[in-house]
Amino acid sequence: MHGGSALRYIPLMHNEVAFRLNGAKVALTDSPPTESLLRWLKRHALTGTKEGCADGDCGACTVAIVEADAAGQRHYRAVNSCLLPLGALSGREVVTVEHLADGADLHPVQRALVEASGSQCGYCTPGFVMSLFAGFYAGELDDATTEGNLCRCTGYAPIRRATRALCGMQPGRDRFAAALQGAPEPCPATALGKYFLPTEIATAIALKRAHPGSRWIAGATDLGVELSRGRADATAWIALDRIDALRRISADEDETVIGAAASLASIERTLGGRIPALDQMLRWFAARQVRNRATFGGNLGTASPIGDLLPVLLALDARIELEGPGGRRMLAAEDYFTGYRETVREEDELIVAVRIPVRGWRTAAYKVAKRQSDDISIVAAVFALGLDDAGRVVHVRLAYGGVAAMPLRARAVEDFLLGRRLDETTLTQAAGLLGEAFTPLSDHRAGADYRRALCANLFLQFVAEHAS
Numbered sequence: 314m315h316g317g318s319a320l321r322y323i324p325l326m327h328n329e330v331a332f333r334l335n336g337a338k339v340a341l342t343d344s345p346p347t348e349s350l351l352r353w354l355k356r357h358a359l360t361g362t363k364e365g366c367a368d369g370d371c372g373a374c375t376v377a378i379v380e381a382d383a384a385g386q387r388h389y390r391a392v393n394s395c396l397l398p399l400g401a402l403s404g405r406e407v408v409t410v411e412h413l414a415d416g417a418d419l420h421p422v423q424r425a426l427v428e429a430s431g432s433q434c435g436y437c438t439p440g441f442v443m444s445l446f447a448g449f450y451a452g453e454l455d456d457a458t459t460e461g462n463l464c465r466c467t468g469y470a471p472i473r474r475a476t477r478a479l480c481g482m483q484p485g486r487d488r489f490a491a492a493l494q495g496a497p498e499p500c501p502a503t504a505l506g507k508y509f510l511p512t513e514i515a516t517a518i519a520l521k522r523a524h525p526g527s528r529w530i531a532g533a534t535d536l537g538v539e540l541s542r543g544r545a546d547a548t549a550w551i552a553l554d555r556i557d558a559l560r561r562i563s564a565d566e567d568e569t570v571i572g573a574a575a576s577l578a579s580i581e582r583t584l585g586g587r588i589p590a591l592d593q594m595l596r597w598f599a600a601r602q603v604r605n606r607a608t609f610g611g612n613l614g615t616a617s618p619i620g621d622l623l624p625v626l627l628a629l630d631a632r633i634e635l636e637g638p639g640g641r642r643m644l645a646a647e648d649y650f651t652g653y654r655e656t657v658r659e660e661d662e663l664i665v666a667v668r669i670p671v672r673g674w675r676t677a678a679y680k681v682a683k684r685q686s687d688d689i690s691i692v693a694a695v696f697a698l699g700l701d702d703a704g705r706v707v708h709v710r711l712a713y714g715g716v717a718a719m720p721l722r723a724r725a726v727e728d729f730l731l732g733r734r735l736d737e738t739t740l741t742q743a744a745g746l747l748g749e750a751f752t753p754l755s756d757h758r759a760g761a762d763y764r765r766a767l768c769a770n771l772f773l774q775f776v777a778e779h780a781s
């Protein structure tokens with residue numbers, strides 16, 4: 314044991330830290346824990362995995378990792394290797410494109426792409442192959458399977474044909490399916506360099522204290538971009554993705570509790586249909602490779618004014634649970650932000666969970682971005698509305714991201730709407746107020762006037778769709 318009985322992680326000897334790559338165990342002896350898997354693969358002459366952007370945007374670097382769900386069932390998940398720090402791989406299994414063909418026999422996903430003429434220059438193809446591979450074994454094949462993969466020359470129709478051809482096929486009992494049946498590698502709750510992988514919250518908090526200047530790291534979809542640009546620095550990294558208590562998702566008649574380190578994809582799979590506004594926002598939140606790693610804790614931890622998840626929490630009256638050396642505390646989502654990238658979270662506190670109450674309100678989430686999917690919001694809006702039998706507003710939340718230094722509710726407009734019927738006069742006045750509620754910036758994505766217009770128009774769209 315390290316540092317007394319409270320710390321439940323075992324710092325193994327450096328050369329014992331390993332992951333399984335294409336079926337073979339590989340030691341991570343020569344590698345800094347913050348190096349991306351993509352860099353490591355290139356250094357080791359595994360050049361099938363391609364680099365397009367090194368930012369998580371193009372999918373050329375997609376590989377599959379094995380992850381166990383809450384029931385212990387193992388699945389392949391597509392992830393961007395350019396964002397994945399080696400530290401996160403300790404004890405995990407990775408499959409790259411080199412492993413798919415069996416001698417001259419292509420894997421069914423490769424054959425499907427060939428038969429549909431789904432590749433021309435071929436640079437993007439390994440990424441498409443790996444997204445399809447993970448979807449094939451996970452039974453998740455649809456047009457969204459490859460939404461995180463960009464192709465510049467083939468065009469997407471042949472790739473979609475290949476996806477549809479695969480939808481009709483069942484994976485056989487091949488070596489990849491067999492690998493999912495095997496016992497999981499024991500998680501070596503270990504330390505690789507200064508990259509700690511605690512398995513309990515208390516250990517994570519104690520480690521943070523023991524290493525001033527250290528940082529939490531969850532899915533690394535924000536930090537991975539910083540790391541790949543050489544901009545992230547910390548005295549140590551404390552990973553949250555091995556802490557079961559942070560990955561739990563539970564729901565009862567009163568509330569839904571989402572662990573801060575549960576991946577957004579696992580939230581979609583577990584809660585799909587229960588919180589429609591969250592489903593709608595997650596549908597447009599990045600691509601599957603990113604959602605397979607990204608977390609609520611990371612979205613709130615980044616404290617971006619254009620983060621898409623806080624508006625959902627604001628509209629749904631959610632609470633955020635924090636824990637630090639001083640214990641656990643709960644706060645309303647609207648009390649979380651205090652300014653531009655500033656929050657009430659103390660540096661040594663971690664976000665444990667978000668709690669979303671069950672209410673009967675009408676809700677919807679909207680996201681306007683330059684691209685339909687996999688793009689940053691110009692404006693995100695999430696609404697909740699309750700009407701009495703006479704059609705008067707008894708409850709209303711109008712939450713926005715992208716319109717100020719932090720996500721905000723349009724409180725003055727909410728107050729204006731309470732007790733009124735949503736007739737034409739009220740809606741015209743409310744739209745006018747919403748157009749003046751915030752002072753958004755103009756930037757390369759959109760002008761301030763456009764953002765102001767969106768605030769009003771998205772609300773009118775919500776009323777037309779859900780309350781007329």
Ligand SMILES: Cc1cc2nc3c(=O)[nH]c(=O)nc-3n(C[C@H](O)[C@H](O)[C@H](O)COP(=O)(O)OP(=O)(O)OC[C@H]3O[C@@H](n4cnc5c(N)ncnc54)[C@H](O)[C@@H]3O)c2cc1C
Nearest residue numbers: 369531532533534535536599608610611612614620621664
């Ligand atoms: C291609 C791409 C597309 C994206 N699209 C979107 C999008 O559509 N909408 C959107 O909102 N974001 C988007 N993002 C940003 C990112 O995916 C999200 O912010 C994500 O939720 C971050 O989660 P993570 O677990 O990867 O965070 P990490 O990168 O691991 O951490 C981010 C920050 O949060 C801190 N942190 C992590 N967990 C905790 C915790 N439990 N408690 C306290 N602090 C913590 C870390 O210290 C770090 O400062 C995108 C990113 C990429 C690369």
Ligand code: FES
Nearest residue numbers: 365366367372395
């Ligand atoms: S290189 Fe573009 S997503 Fe990784």
Ligand code: FES
Nearest residue numbers: 433434435464465
């Ligand atoms: S085949 Fe050329 S980029 Fe896709």
